[in-house]
Amino acid sequence: MPELPEVEVTRRSFADRIAGARIVAAVPGKPLRWPLGLRPEALVGREVRGVRRRGKYLLLDLSEGLLLVHLGMSGSLRFVGAEEAPLGPAGPHDHFDLQTTGGLLRLHDPRRFGAVVYVAGESDALARKLLDHLGMEPLDGGFTLAAFRSGLAASRTPVKQLLLGGSVVVGVGNIYASEVLFLSRIHPATPAREVGPRKAKALHEAIRAVLARAVELGGTTLRDFSSANGMAGHFQLQAKVYGRDGLPCSHCGSPIRLLRQGQRSTYYCARCQKESRHNQT
DNA sequence: AGTTTACCCTGTAAGC
DNA sequence: TGCTTACAGGGTAAAC
Known part of the structure; x- marks a missing residue:
């Protein structure tokens, strides 16, 4: 589903609302394309500083490390702020919940080609494997x-x-x-x-x-x-x-x-x- | 080394 | 109505 516009629209729809929130819990569902890469409990207490995009990846900058989120073919994110009506329990195709003090970020992905991956930094070996080979950003000035x-x-x-x-x-x-x-x-x-x-x-x-x-x-x-x-x-x-x-x-x-x-x-x-x-x- | 192929997984729609 | 097959917005690893 998601090509650059869908990923960018998704990013804009929750980046400002999640920024500054602290992670309360990270709850994986069924296995996605790649494993998370650390114990979910280890994320608790970290702050989500902001959300960037590189290609079709979303990069959630944490106070320590970052989460790479890819929506694959069928993935979508929902974010509901703490003051909104709660989303309710995870359904059969909800495979990752990030509960924060600012609200809940939930990945819905029936085909599970998507992924949520933790990396310590962008120079991390896994991050480089996923991001380094990517071409130019079409909406940036560098795309001449x-x-x-x-x-x-x-x-x-x-x-x-x-x-x-x-x-x-x-x-x-x-x-x-x-x-x-x-x-x-x-x-x-x-x-x-x-x-x-x-x-x-x-x-x-x-x-x-x-x-x-x-x-x-x-x-x-x-x-x-x-x-x-x-x-x-x-x-x-x-x-x-x-x-x-x-x-x-x-x-x-x-x-x-x-x-x-x-x-x-x-x-x-x-x-x-x-x-x-x-x-x- | 560049290019093509097979496969990951589930849901839906079309064809028999 | 069922069963089978093909296809779906992506990306990687292995095979040519």
């Missing part, structure tokens, strides 16, 4: 066209899969990858290094514009995503190609096609998004 182009030039992987991989730019998942390639009129199977300068510029702009717009709209809610406030997103209403196979392209009217790339679905318009030769421009 020149840097993006050199990232594309270094790979012959189909551009859709390179975007998904996160080694050049982070946060573009399966929904937004289809959308940005449609907007920049690039065929998803084009080898990354064959994306020409004009197309690369259009793609760079589309990534920034689409992700920023999706954050503004509260993310994409296809099935069950909601922010930590329980708010659904609305970007799905703007999707031009994702999930629309067989329906007419909004630009040219020809039917949107479905392509399988590395066991993931890609949606595109065969007429608007031509093959690599035409991407040279």
Whole structure:
């Protein structure tokens, strides 16, 4: 579910409310992708100083160490302040509760591809393994066209899969990858290094514009995503190609096609998004 | 070394 | 109505 916009919307929906709270209890449920990495009781008494984001990870800065939270495919967080109506007991798909003096942060994750991992610091070996290989932050100033182009030039992987991989730019998942390639009129199977300068510029702009717009709209809610406030997103209403196979392209009217790339679905318009030769421009 | 494949897990929807 | 299969917003490790 959660790509960069959903993770960022989640972060904004509880970061200010949890900041300054002290951990009262940490209660794991069923095993997630990785073990927590320390005894849950050891977290008690630490303060949550703030919440940052790196790619699709949330980083909860504690007075000592930090918690890395990843939502995987089906994860979502809920936060209810101490003054609000309590969330009640954990359900069958609630796999981590962080009880604090400021309220309860709960991870809901049916497929359990998500994770909550404690690391002593960002230079910790595990933290480095998870974070160091991540590419550029698309909404930061460091994500320049020149840097993006050199990232594309270094790979012959189909551009859709390179975007998904996160080694050049982070946060573009399966929904937004289809959308940005449609907007920049690039065929998803084009080898990354064959994306020409004009197309690369259009793609760079589309990534920034689409992700920023999706954050503004509260993310994409296809099935069950909601922010930590329980708010659904609305970007799905703007999707031009994702999930629309067989329906007419909004630009040219020809039917949107479905392509399988590395066991993931890609949606595109065969007429608007031509093959690599035409991407040279 | 770069690129592709298999797999982690559960729920839902489609096909028979 | 059931049973089986395929697929779902992600990411890693192992295999090419």
